[in-house]
Amino acid sequence: MAFGKKTSSSSVAKERLKLVLIHDRAGTSPSSNILQSLRKDIFAVISKYFDVVESDFDVEIKNASDISNRGCPRLTADVPIRSIKSIGRNRY
Amino acid sequence: MQNVIVVTSGKGGVGKTTTVANLGAGLAHRGQKVVLIDTDIGLRNLDVVLGLENRIVYDLVDVVEGTCRLRQALIKDKRFDGLYLLPAAQTRDKLAVNPEQMVKLIAEMEQDFDYILIDCPAGIEQGFKNAVAGAKSAIVVTVPEVSAVRDADRIIGLLSAAGIDDAQLLVNRMRPDMVRRGDMLGLDDTLDILGIDLIGVVPEDERIIRSTNMGEPIVLMEKSLAGRAYRNIVRRIMGEKVPLMAMDDNSGFGARLKRLFGGR
Numbered sequence: 455m456a457f458g459k460k461t462s463s464s465s466v467a468k469e470r471l472k473l474v475l476i477h478d479r480a481g482t483s484p485s486s487n488i489l490q491s492l493r494k495d496i497f498a499v500i501s502k503y504f505d506v507v508e509s510d511f512d513v514e515i516k517n518a519s520d521i522s523n524r525g526c527p528r529l530t531a532d533v534p535i536r537s538i539k540s541i542g543r544n545r546y
Numbered sequence: 547m548q549n550v551i552v553v554t555s556g557k558g559g560v561g562k563t564t565t566v567a568n569l570g571a572g573l574a575h576r577g578q579k580v581v582l583i584d585t586d587i588g589l590r591n592l593d594v595v596l597g598l599e600n601r602i603v604y605d606l607v608d609v610v611e612g613t614c615r616l617r618q619a620l621i622k623d624k625r626f627d628g629l630y631l632l633p634a635a636q637t638r639d640k641l642a643v644n645p646e647q648m649v650k651l652i653a654e655m656e657q658d659f660d661y662i663l664i665d666c667p668a669g670i671e672q673g674f675k676n677a678v679a680g681a682k683s684a685i686v687v688t689v690p691e692v693s694a695v696r697d698a699d700r701i702i703g704l705l706s707a708a709g710i711d712d713a714q715l716l717v718n719r720m721r722p723d724m725v726r727r728g729d730m731l732g733l734d735d736t737l738d739i740l741g742i743d744l745i746g747v748v749p750e751d752e753r754i755i756r757s758t759n760m761g762e763p764i765v766l767m768e769k770s771l772a773g774r775a776y777r778n779i780v781r782r783i784m785g786e787k788v789p790l791m792a793m794d795d796n797s798g799f800g801a802r803l804k805r806l807f808g809g810r
Contacts, residue, residue: 462728467692468735474692475699475739 473527476515489513496531505536547714547745547783550652550662552681554705556697558668560689561718564754566665567595568773569685571763572780574629578660581620581630583652585677586667587642590634597761598623598631607635610647616654625762630659640672645679652680661783670704678705684713685745690720690731699740714745716779721750722793746779748772749793 480488493513500506512532553566563584570582584592587607593599604619609632616632623629635642655662666677678684684705688698698715705713717736724730737744751772757764765780767773771793778788 464725464728464731464735467731468739471692471695471731471739474696478696478700479703 510534548682550682552664552677553685554666555687556701557694560687560694562687563591563595566663568763568765568776571626572765574626579628580661581659582663583632584634584665587634587640590636592665593633602633605633605635607638607642645675648676648679678708684710686713687716689718714743717747719750720747748775
């Protein structure tokens, strides 16, 4: 990790477990796939404001160490915007 | 904790059978009438861990199939007054018993025993379903390793789906020296990840292997740290509040130095 600080194997274990369990639990829950439903919901909200296409979405849970070292897994939604819709304009 | 307890883990080799043997012997020592049911049909081992392997005549499958009466299949442990074993069949498979039969059998046994401990096989298939069917509480055994903790998490979910929401965690083979060095998942980490209550922590103890070699539960051995941990868990099962014991007596630099110079 940064500045040569050695990460203990137990903290690596903990971080890996947290991430794998999020996926395990999502896959075994009654709704069968949390990420799929979440993706649909996010799409429904964002499409009110922006021109987006659901198949462009990338919703995933990442290991914290891929992004920062804050020590917890992270939900990321990568949503390409095709164009801004007119809906927000009237406000200005 | 209620009187019909399944001891389960998902992963094999984490110490379910040893746990059942020691908690059973410990409960009996405290004056309880206890029956241990081995539901690992085809891979039975509770009999050898308890040293009762030479006394098996009938087994669980014989009882549910009506080949014999329940009392004919129960083996009375002569060392621990009030301890009984219902062994698994060794030459049949898990499908020889179904969950309905287990529920019926346990209901019948409940009248005669204070505690029923069910030794669950590894895995999440029919054997697990049989073991869980008649249980009211659960002890989930894990060791501080990623594979065992992951499987424990799965088992906790499956127990909850089966209506057992008060599962308690037993962390087995803990090595405080390794935790201190940052090379083993600590207790707080494990509890934080799994999110259930703790029933106890059993330290790694080579006397366990010796006790299994001999077929004698370690729970009454004064000197053994694991034995003391099991005695504490027995008291917690019976509703006492017992603080976690310090586990550092046997490891760490000081103790190693002491051992080096002949202390123990």
